[in-house]
Amino acid sequence: MKTLIILKQFFQDIRKQKLRTFLTTFGIVWGTASIIFLIAFGEGIYKHNVKQFKGLGERLVIIWPGRTSIPFKGLPKGRNIRFTENDIAMLKKDISDIMVASPEYSGYGPLTYERKTLAQNVIGVYPEFAVVRNVIPEKGGRFLNEIDLEYRKRSMFIGSEIRNDLFGEGANPVGKDVVFNGVPFLVVGVMKDKDQNSSYRGRDRYKAWIPASTSRAMFNRRYPNNMVYQVSDEFRSKAVEKRVFEILGRKYKFDPADEQALSVWDTNEDMKEWRPFFQGFKIFLGIIGFFTLIVGGIGTANIMYVVVKERTKEIGIKMALGATRAQIMSQIIVESLLMTAVGGAFGFLVAKFLETVFPMLNLTEYIGDPIIAMDAVIATISIIGTVGFLAGFFPARRAANLNPVEALRL
Amino acid sequence: MMNNGTLISLSGITKHYDTGKVKVRALQGIDLEIKRGEFIAIIGPSGSGKSTLMNIVGCLDTPTAGEYLLDGRPVANMGIHQLAAIRNKKIGFIFQNFNLLPYATAYENVELPLIFAGAPGAIRKEKIMRNLSMVGLSERADHKPTELSGGEMQRVAIARALANDPEVILADEPTGNLDTRSGKEIIEIFERLNVEGRSVVTITHDMSIAERCHRIVRLKDGIIESDTRNGNKI
Ligand SMILES: Nc1ncnc2c1ncn2[C@@H]1O[C@H](COP(=O)(O)OP(=O)(O)OP(=O)(O)O)[C@@H](O)[C@H]1O
Numbered sequence: 001m002k003t004l005i006i007l008k009q010f011f012q013d014i015r016k017q018k019l020r021t022f023l024t025t026f027g028i029v030w031g032t033a034s035i036i037f038l039i040a041f042g043e044g045i046y047k048h049n050v051k052q053f054k055g056l057g058e059r060l061v062i063i064w065p066g067r068t069s070i071p072f073k074g075l076p077k078g079r080n081i082r083f084t085e086n087d088i089a090m091l092k093k094d095i096s097d098i099m100v101a102s103p104e105y106s107g108y109g110p111l112t113y114e115r116k117t118l119a120q121n122v123i124g125v126y127p128e129f130a131v132v133r134n135v136i137p138e139k140g141g142r143f144l145n146e147i148d149l150e151y152r153k154r155s156m157f158i159g160s161e162i163r164n165d166l167f168g169e170g171a172n173p174v175g176k177d178v179v180f181n182g183v184p185f186l187v188v189g190v191m192k193d194k195d196q197n198s199s200y201r202g203r204d205r206y207k208a209w210i211p212a213s214t215s216r217a218m219f220n221r222r223y224p225n226n227m228v229y230q231v232s233d234e235f236r237s238k239a240v241e242k243r244v245f246e247i248l249g250r251k252y253k254f255d256p257a258d259e260q261a262l263s264v265w266d267t268n269e270d271m272k273e274w275r276p277f278f279q280g281f282k283i284f285l286g287i288i289g290f291f292t293l294i295v296g297g298i299g300t301a302n303i304m305y306v307v308v309k310e311r312t313k314e315i316g317i318k319m320a321l322g323a324t325r326a327q328i329m330s331q332i333i334v335e336s337l338l339m340t341a342v343g344g345a346f347g348f349l350v351a352k353f354l355e356t357v358f359p360m361l362n363l364t365e366y367i368g369d370p371i372i373a374m375d376a377v378i379a380t381i382s383i384i385g386t387v388g389f390l391a392g393f394f395p396a397r398r399a400a401n402l403n404p405v406e407a408l409r410l
Numbered sequence: 411m412m413n414n415g416t417l418i419s420l421s422g423i424t425k426h427y428d429t430g431k432v433k434v435r436a437l438q439g440i441d442l443e444i445k446r447g448e449f450i451a452i453i454g455p456s457g458s459g460k461s462t463l464m465n466i467v468g469c470l471d472t473p474t475a476g477e478y479l480l481d482g483r484p485v486a487n488m489g490i491h492q493l494a495a496i497r498n499k500k501i502g503f504i505f506q507n508f509n510l511l512p513y514a515t516a517y518e519n520v521e522l523p524l525i526f527a528g529a530p531g532a533i534r535k536e537k538i539m540r541n542l543s544m545v546g547l548s549e550r551a552d553h554k555p556t557e558l559s560g561g562e563m564q565r566v567a568i569a570r571a572l573a574n575d576p577e578v579i580l581a582d583e584p585t586g587n588l589d590t591r592s593g594k595e596i597i598e599i600f601e602r603l604n605v606e607g608r609s610v611v612t613i614t615h616d617m618s619i620a621e622r623c624h625r626i627v628r629l630k631d632g633i634i635e636s637d638t639r640n641g642n643k644i
């Protein structure tokens with residue numbers, strides 16, 4: 001009975017004061033939506049950067065042959081140091097922190113499909129290469145596999161740009177034959193495009209891969225151009241590198257301390273270097289989010305405050321007519337709660353909508369797409385809600401605690 | 411209701427306002443008894459404390475000192491719920507500036523005290539319509555204050571004050587914002603209410619209105635200067 005009356009009063013008030021209700025709710029919608037979206041936007045930029053960074057490969061180390069710079073055990077400096085596939089197998093076996101490894105045999109030649117020919121860099125690798133270098137096939141295709149490797153199959157996995165050039169944008173070339181260096185190859189897959197902010201020998205989307213065994217036979221190679229491996233933990237990469245120098249140094253007789261005997265690109269080092277930047281960015285986002293929340297909270301508090309101030313006279317009238325404090329407060333509480341709840345929900349929907357339409361602006365490549373994180377939503381809505389509620393509650397309580405005469409005079 | 415006992419009894423009521431620099435002594439010791447069924451005018455120059463007194467009698471404000479007995483019970487000892495119930499049921503207060511809720515219709519304004527009293531819907535409707543017709547505004551139930559004349563607004567306020575059948579009507583310059591004709595209508599309503607047995611206390615500056623009341627209390631500088639019934643000193 002009592003609740004019914006409160007609700008009746010509430011809806012009567014809402015109906016009668018459409019503009020005020022609308023403005024208040026809109027303020028909360030606006031606050032919630034902009035905060036959620038801003039945080040989502042920052043999160044999107046962050047994720048985008050991290051992803052780009054991992055485009056080349058995760059926990060990846062690349063090693064090229066080198067030339068000694070220190071005389072060692074009576075041997076002069078300036079000797080070329082190369083390694084074979086057997087050495088790679090040995091390293092992988094001896095160093096447990098190397099998860100996967102692959103050689104790369106780079107070979108150039110004409111790549112032809114029907115009338116179109118490209119001067120193409122085709123690289124011989126192991127199936128594990130896909131793991132180390134973050135190569136993911138598009139739907140309907142696959143990367144090179146163990147059978148390709150074992151039977152020296154003439155299978156080829158191509159970058160998306162090659163597919164576009166030879167077969168046309170977005171075409172599916174899987175199962176088609178191309179000719180490389182006068183030899184027919186079967187296309188088994190196309191690399192799914194990825195963000196990549198670093199590379200060696202060009203972006204992966206311009207490359208093609210064949211089994212290492214096939215490449216070695218075709219170009220009559222003994223030494224790979226380089227090897228790639230993935231370490232178990234980015235903080236182990238230095239230790240692994242030391243072991244590689246020791247093992248290969250023992251075999252090829254160079255000083256394990258000779259940094260030029262092998263040429264190393266440890267992307268883990270880059271990641272470690274960039275880590276403070278990413279962490280800084282995260283903190284920056286957190287600070288932005290925090291202050292936006294405060295600003296939003298103040299805005300909401302302000303709106304509620306104005307609403308209640310405007311209501312003080314009304315509170316006075318109602319008290320003069322015999323409303324109890326509980327009757328007045330319950331109405332204002334219900335009203336504030338409902339307005340903040342509806343406003344918060346709408347704000348969330350608006351932010352969700354922005355999140356959905358944002359990718360259509362085609363800015364993904366530069367700043368990524370906003371990602372709405374649920375914890376940000378919960379934090380925003382609860383803070384805005386609490387602030388909105390308290391800002392409505394306290395002035396109303398103050399007014400309801402006055403003499404009716406004092407409330408009427410305000 | 412035709413009980414002629416004492417309804418309101420004030421003794422030594424003072425009200426001081428502390429406004430920083432100056433201390434305003436709005437009431438400086440008021441002794442006043444109001445019996446059931448009385449029809450009283452409170453007059454006096456501006457600033458003499460009429461409104462202050464009326465607000466205290468209406469339980470809208472509290473005195474600085476002195477004793478106020480309502481129906482023989484000290485108001486000072488009452489809790490907020492009791493006071494709310496008194497404002498809701500026992501006293502009908504009418505303001506110079508009407509104090510209607512601007513966004514609500516005449517009907518909804520009259521409904522407020524009934525809602526606060528927890529009256530069920532059917533009873534509310536019946537009482538609202540009866541009171542509106544009593545002040546001659548049945549046709550205006552769905553009108554908002556902005557769609558009503560001053561006299562009509564004051565009549566809605568009277569219908570609202572009567573919603574829970576109060577024993578006493580307190581009016582603070584109810585005709586102050588009205589033209590003579592509308593003012594006369596209001597006083598005629600008050601006379602009818604008084605004939606029905608209700609106590610009516612009204613503040614006024616208009617001697618022609620004051621003379622229609624049975625008793626005139628004149629305030630000056632926060633004290634009662636004179637108190638006459640039908641021209642005779644009490
Ligand atoms: N809230 C307040 N703060 C300070 N002084 C006040 C307050 N309310 C009233 N007063 C002062 O108390 C005195 C009595 O005021 P009151 O309103 O009771 O006079 P009144 O007789 O109703 O006058 P009027 O005929 O103009 O309505 C005045 O001097 C007024 O200035």
Ligand SMILES: [Mg+2]
Pocket residue numbers: 460461462582
């Ligand atoms: Mg006054």
